[in-house]
Amino acid sequence: MGADFQLFIGGKWEDSVSKETMESINPATGSGYVTVSKANEQDVDKAVSAAREAFEIGPWADMAPGDRGRLLYKIAQKLWENVDYLAEVESRDNGLPINETKFIAIPAAIDVLEFYAGLANKIQGETLASPNDRFNYTLKEPLGVIGAIVPWNHPIMISMWKIAPALTAGNTIVIKPPEQTPVSVLELARLFKEAGLPDGVLNVVPGDGTHAGAALSSHSGVDKIAFTGSTNTGRLIMQAASKNLKPVSLELGGKSPNIVFEDADIEQAVNGSMFGIYFGQGQVCAAGSRLFVQDSIYDKFMDEFREKVQKIKIGDPLDGTTQMGPQVSQGQLEQVESYVASGIEQGATVTVGGERQKDRSGYYYTPTIVENVSNNMKIAQEEIFGPVVSVIRFTDEADALKKANNTIYGLASGMWTNDVKRAHRMAKKLQAGTVYVNTFSMLDSAAPFGGTKQSGFGRELGTEALDMYTETKHVWVDLSEDGLNWYGL
């Protein structure tokens, strides 16, 4: 029997060459609910060939930039008509509450597509200052075939961060969705095709990292790899990409500091800090998982924070009243448990949560607060990627800054303060790709997003991301009467 979902290669739905399939597990029940064809090296090879052909010949290769933009807008329109459907597919596959997918993640992804669609005919080179006897100019050209590898926490949104700028610039793309949540990106591709995207421009090859992922990142027919995932996998991707020296962009892990100063609006800081760590069940790369609270307001802030966190409603991701769904997988659930256990072992105290939701099947873990954490503990240094916040006290601005920057990561950071001078002083000194002031975990299609230190390099979103999907070509035209005759012969 064939799989419920097949690979999407060259505009066609196909079984994998090996006929192998994998199950997508519904994290709310812990049971498999659909089967998906599983790509291996041969399938990746076919997808890269299809993408190469679409890049070099046919309607996409010859499309005027303005027409490309119009087509991407048309696709965005199709996606708006299917927001509810995409939200449901995403929530079923990875457990995100339906309100988060329907009102935040999917609309944000479509907004990204629209942002780049408008830029399709605004990508331009330069006329260079040159003497009268020559003419120098630059062209901004697409790179060719892009390989994209994405994680399971927000597959549609994170894929769109790559698809939209890549296609806007005229590239073609092969995406490998994660093995835990392979369905939603396939459904996204189906809508792209239905809205008129030419065959081969977007290809989707679900499979695991060691086969499909490794094959894509090392493939010599791929011109660039755009990766989002863990820091350890990022290292492997860089090694694999070195085979044909293709450029890489890496959006990796984080352990982002969220600092609450004594002059903050406490209620806003409590609400924003909750969103910062518990949105997406804490499975968010930028999550404010290290909460620094100033000594002088510690009790006031924490009393309110604990009280509100206990009220977060856990439940079925497809129920509109649910505020937190399950972790994505058994493995992820066990990882969260083992980090909390290590915190306790090292002397920290769990003051809220810290356990599985026992009355439910599926991978539910309660929203958790761990206090009495010191900065050198494992739970203060390593990414948990779950609904666990490590709370650390600080005395003053210098102490907060020192502790906040004491990490291998540098993805995001945030602070709550009503002192405008302090906010800007801190913004300059925090080592992170994004600094939030009086908010947390916000994204905007126009705002570049990415990491420093071991959170990776390259910036997605904004006009800046187009640099990662274009190559600058310099053209030198000699205008002199005599031409070049160095040897005088």
Ligand code: NAD
């Ligand atoms: P992961 O690194 O295990 O997997 C990410 C992707 O890489 C998956 O598609 C996986 O199949 C693939 N992969 C695994 N091994 C591979 C290999 N050897 N070669 C090629 N591909 C391989 O990460 P995950 O557990 O899926 O996601 C969680 C991680 O992603 C967290 O560390 C999180 O911080 C990070 N993340 C970062 C951002 C960001 O923008 N910085 C956003 C979301 C998630």
